[in-house]
Amino acid sequence: MNHSADWQDIPVRDWQGQALDCAACPHAALRAGGGCEPGRSCMQDAYARRIDRFFRQHPKLATPQLAHPYFEVRAIAARHADVFHLPALMADPDETVRLQVALRLPQRLLGRLREDPHREVRIRVAQRLAEAELPTMLRDPDYEVRATVARRLPEALLPLLLHDSDLQVRLVVAHRVVMPALWRLVDDAAPEVRRVAAERLPAPLLEPLAHDRDWLVRHTAAARAVGAVLERLLLDPEPEVAARARERAAELRGGPAEGERRHG
Template sequence: MLLSPTPHTEAADSAHLSDNDIAPQDWQGGPIHCAACEFVALRSLPHRQGCALGHACMQDVYARRIDRFFRWHPELADGQLAHPYFEVRAIAARYVSVFRLGALVDDPDETVRMQVAMRLPLTQLARLADDPHREVRIRVAHRLPAAELARVRHDPDYGVRERVAQRLPLAILPTMVHDPDRSVRLCVAQRLAMPALLRMVDDAEPEVRRVVAERLPVPLLFQLVHDTDWRVRWEVAQRADPALLQQLQDDPDEEVRAAVKARCKVVRVIEGLDHG
């Protein structure tokens, strides 16, 4: 048997607050007056057809309640793109028609523009490529078509360049091997193909060179066998051929010498199988 919905009254809603019992209040810190709301008619409708003070309310300061309201009524989002509270505009941007998103590209709040960057059609996304806020530009770099990524590979923020390095076409990726930030060059080293990878054997950061040692073809590992950092030499020892292992057997670092011994055992097994 279907139960009739519980009538939505302010007293009932306040007595059964959701969202960790955070009291309802409007975005300016005052009480919510349902009678003055433009959507007051929704109060008489059941559950998801209506609204609920302290649970699903566009006038509330709490973003979760605003989002729940628009989830129930996505068709109302288009009419709230000029709302004075940035959370309302930002959450409305999740539900508004993509044809209306262009109106929010120049919104004064970065939270709104971040939502726009996640939904704006790709043909218009470049409009946010020079946004003043890094989080907006990071989202742009995450979605820009690969062919357009090159235009943001020199962004002043390393987070944007990291995302670019993760997605940039391999043919263009070598242009980032000298990026000033270590984390960006790590992303480059993890993807770069030969022979461009050779350009990073002299990188200033040991962690970058370690990634290079991990990916460099075995015949070329000799270029890192005398690296100044033990972690790089340890990585070389993991894959080195017998001739190169001899150069590492007296390495000053105990961890490297142990790796050489372990690798020698593997090599002997392989050679035994080959001659068997």
């Protein structure tokens, strides 16, 4: 059988770097019927894609291999094994295995991985954990874990992350939080967060952002301003901001901006 080029580029070796010994394999009988093939579908191979092909074809053989000495075999077997046997792998020494376990564990056990030493495992936990349990991960030391929590946290609890130390977390919050907590973002230290506030705050509340030290924040506010706030931005010292304010004024009047009329 011809194999694709990427398979041919990977040497056919077992997980210890030795030549495959099909005769010694516990699943040797499968080969005669096309159930496995060295270089394509093989549980003893070191290459993860070949191991995965084997277990996709024979998922019922996965559970007995959860204690295999090679971490790739354990990790891939965990995708197909009986879920009732997965708790035994929650303390597996390899994070690749624990990550696969975190994707399948039932909720009653998933919380035990909230303090896993590896961030990728905790990210998967935060993606799956029941909403009611998410607040227990608000203080995770990794920003991406907290950002994942922020994407799923109920709106009423989002203010708990308004002052997170990481910009990416606060940006997630800024895009989701509602009034009156949204108002508190006008004082955020990062202009990126204040720009989101300028995009989402009710137009009559944009006045503090019309005086923002970052011209892009003022430019964003100018696109939505009304009344006295718009009048203030028409006089902004930054030409781009003033021009956007004129466009906004024209939109509110229902006609083209002054510059457009001159060049029309």
